[in-house]
Amino acid sequence: MSTHEELYELPDDSAVLLVRDAMDRTTADLPPLPDLTGPARAQGRRRKARVRFAIGGGALAVAALGVAVATALPADTSGRQVGGTINVAGQPSSSALLPPVHIEPTAGEDSMADLPPAERARQENFQNQAVGVLQDLLPGTVGTVQRTDLHVSQYQGTKDGKAFTIIFRVRPSNADPGIKPCLGVKGQICKTATLPGGIEATAATSPINNGNVTATQVSFHYGRSNVSLTIAPHDASNTSAPVTNDQLLELAKAQPFLDLVKAADANPLQEPQQTIPGG
Template sequence: MYVLLDPDPGDEPARDDDELLVRTALERVTDGALPLPDLVPGALVRGRRRRARARAAIGATATAIVGLGVLGAALPVWGGDGEPARAWSAASQTSPVPTPTSVPVPVRPPVHIEPSPGESSMADLPSDELSRQRVFQNEAAGVLETLLPRAMGPVRPVDIAVSRYQGGAGGRVFPLTFSVRPLPTGKAARADRPCVDVAVKHLRCDEVSLPGGIMAQAVTASGNAEGGKTITGVTVRFRYGHSRVTLAVGGDDTAMVSAPVTADDLLAVARDARFMEMVAYADARPMEAEEGSVRGG
């Protein structure tokens, strides 16, 4: 579930006004994050090619993770038994600095989403870059599953873009965005959007201080999407280095179930050293297009 407003010029195209109302505010508050792709299969012939390439990439990723790892010490492995430590109450735990080890991280097979006609996907990347992003996604999924509330598990990467993940079990699907997107500079630079409450759109925004003096915007947005039911999504976003970081969880808009997390849950993730280590890597070695650019095929 994403609440969307019309994007600024140069951002992703706006969605149809007849889509879920609850999609209207989170695109505004997740400025720069890529929209969820259409789940309806398309471009079948090209899809077969992409699926074959994706399967090959998954195998290459597994080799990279089990061996020395594509990212080396920049993405340490957490936990002593090959599994990320499962500490479900992120808000109550401390944030110890992780210790790099040589223990392999379990590979989480990505969820496949067929690109819409004209849309690109990770399968279109050069093999080296695809492998790097696969390893990053695998590591990030483990960290997010560890830090988010238990209802979000298991967390898996989504193969449409490095910023896309999904969580949930028992038939629930909660879209999750973890984006570290380079900010434009010079004349293309844009001011941050103000943090304001919009009661008519059921949108609340709070400014919160993170470690290191980072100021974050924590947004909760909800709306009546279908049959009078209200579903809610949450977003935390902030600047880090040369990038805008967006962490967002949406509701299951098929089952009409709100995101099983709160803004405080996401802030607890953002305060954790393990999450910020992933942010620092992605800021130093960008994997997404510059904010404001249009992603296409």
């Protein structure tokens, strides 16, 4: 593959998981390792792996019209404000009023319940605004969008009894790594588009779970953050992510989405992205 060096430059997990998935399919004929941890633990691992793929390039979601961020807050050494409240004017979405989907953390995994009360409230406020934007901009095939109580970046769309994990990240990064989610994986379909401001975005529909289903992700670099929005498949029914590359690229161009990305870039809700050494 001609993209080996690019894989090590990506500061996220999606590239690694795509390669691992391709390797898994290549070694499918080898005898399986015994399950030493039990089916419940294995299910937890599958969920974490699916979320790690979705975590991709970054992202959180967007809110509408006017974004007002707090200005009387201390800045970090890069000049970015931290800990600010993101307020969005406009009509709240009815789905934002729904209770969060509860997802039990796996052993050793932190959840939003572990956050200090003020930070948890800040993240929940952001999630509610993100839900409104995602509900408006995602196609109806994704269903009703709700936030989850596991991570600020994790949401869920539910349609006809099928739950699709949604990961929306805006993650600080000191430099634009050149997000390249198209890795030459067999069966992967990629498309690029230019967002307002000349930002280059890439959408990729990629086979996962031994190629049985696909996940779809759009990613780009904004300001000082890596951004990504990923829709994962519904594993139980072997249903691929019900969204296309074109639909996610159109969503990424929408001003409400970019407004929330801008606000999250100015007031991060996640730890800075770490570059993988050895590139």
